[in-house]
Amino acid sequence: MSVYSKYADHILLNLLKEDDQLAYTEIFERYSRILVNHAYKLLGRHDEANDVVQEVFLSLWNKRYELAVTGSLSSYLYKAVKNRILNHIAHEKVVSRYADSISNFIENEYVFADSKLREKELEAIIAKEIALLPEKMREVFLLRKVEELSYDEISNQLNITDKTAKQQVYNSVKILREKLKTALNVFIW
Structure with missing residues (x-):
């Protein structure tokens, strides 16, 4: 169990903006499974649900420097998945x-x-x-x-x-x- 698993989302986001790959990994592990389930409910296809969530996380990493998350990280990720879908x-x-x-x-x-x-x-x-x-x-x-x-x-x-x-x-x-x-x-x- 990593020390990152104890960090609140806003701390992980700040670390992510500083190129911390372990923070990114923790965010991925924390949210990817529930986001894939959410996407599957909307799309009805596992492969497409996985693809959508992968795209969201890739975008999260690529845009980490200019990331402006207002509200909770989970809300941001759910909205990003919904928009991709x-x-x-x-x-x-x-x-x-x-x-x-x-x-x-x-x-x-x-x-x-x-x-x-x-x-x-x-x-x-x-x-x-x-x-x-x-x-x-x-x-x-x-x-x-x-x-x-x-x-x-x-x-x-x-x-x-x-x-x-x-x-x-x-x-x-x-x-x-x-x-x-x-x-x-x-x-x-």
Whole structure:
């Protein structure tokens, strides 16, 4: 039993900000199992629940210097897991929506013997292209196109102007349209 197991969360956080790997390990051991259980209840899949929690802890370590935890560490971690899950679900919805749209286009205009394979490949391309959008642009895009929030709601939630939100969505759609047009040309021929 480590001396770190006796430390309160706020002490572990301060040590973490000072590059203390043992503090990080203690936080991980203290919270990872319950966070995975929580994520599993929301996702219904163990592998995805584990992945989400791993991403949260990786982010915790990578952002340890600028970490601003208001309230308890457990609340912060639960919220981080919830946000990752929401992003994950939103991402799946967007990919699915685009895949359906492209699939319908292909089925109506062209007949492919390997349409299922092409659909999977297109889903992967779409997911990759959305993931490659700059972080803020991707966040605004997902809030508008998946969560279907208004520009006012997005601007309030992200503390940006509604003009900035509109511009981010416009830019992301333009980027995705160009990338997907190129991908479609490849698949059609």
